[in-house]
Amino acid sequence: MKKSVLTRYRVLAYVTGVLLVLLCLGVIAKYGLDLDGAADFTRVIGFAHGWLYVVYLGFAFDLGSKAKWPVGKLLWVLLAGTVPTAAFFVERKVSREFADVFADAAPAAVEA
Numbered sequence: 619m620k621k622s623v624l625t626r627y628r629v630l631a632y633v634t635g636v637l638l639v640l641l642c643l644g645v646i647a648k649y650g651l652d653l654d655g656a657a658d659f660t661r662v663i664g665f666a667h668g669w670l671y672v673v674y675l676g677f678a679f680d681l682g683s684k685a686k687w688p689v690g691k692l693l694w695v696l697l698a699g700t701v702p703t704a705a706f707f708v709e710r711k712v713s714r715e716f717a718d719v720f721a722d723a724a725p726a727a728v729e730a
Contacts, residue, residue, distance in 0.1 A: 635705030
């Protein structure tokens with residue numbers, strides 16, 4: 619498996635996680651604090667999060683299928699983009715899992 623598969627998953631996990639936290643803050647501002655402009659903010663962030671979450675699903679599914687994850691783990695990773703801040707923790711766990719894989723595959727440094 620190429621490292622780029624993990625990298626694009628990590629990028630989308632962070633982007634999706636940040637947008638979901640911003641969306642939650644926007645919803646609090648819109649309904650809880652009744653702030654001006656919160657409705658537009660929530661609409662824009664919600665739209666962006668929705669479309670980028672679909673891309674995140676594709677990248678996470680690609681990573682899971684190449685890593686041959688069981689269905690339960692794959693669903694856990696896929697749903698991480700729907701719970702605020704969960705994407706950050708799941709991404710960190712997945713990255714640590716693959717750190718050993720990519721460290722073993724890297725060629726050893728040659729000393730001069």
